[in-house]
Amino acid sequence: MKLRIDRQGCVGNARCHAVSAELFPLDEDGYIAVEEIEVPPGMEELARRGVRACPERVIQIVEE
Numbered sequence: 772m773k774l775r776i777d778r779q780g781c782v783g784n785a786r787c788h789a790v791s792a793e794l795f796p797l798d799e800d801g802y803i804a805v806e807e808i809e810v811p812p813g814m815e816e817l818a819r820r821g822v823r824a825c826p827e828r829v830i831q832i833v834e835e
């Protein structure tokens with residue numbers, strides 16, 4: 772499973788990071804630090820929760 776993130780739309784509220792700090796790393800200013808996330812096996816449900824947690828809808832599932 773792969774996620775893609777539109778970092779320009781991130782507002783830095785860390786909702787994704789609260790779901791999983793491992794999957795959704797933040798930069799030093801509190802914004803999402805990556806543009807693409809390869810979800811490790813077994814973390815798919817956590818990844819989906821992170822996608823749903825983002826109120827800006829900038830995290831997309833690009834590959835199941």
Ligand code: SF4
Pocket residue numbers: 780781782783784785786787788795801802803824825826827828829830
């Ligand atoms: S939940 Fe969305 S807006 Fe908030 S830090 Fe994560 S990617 Fe950015």
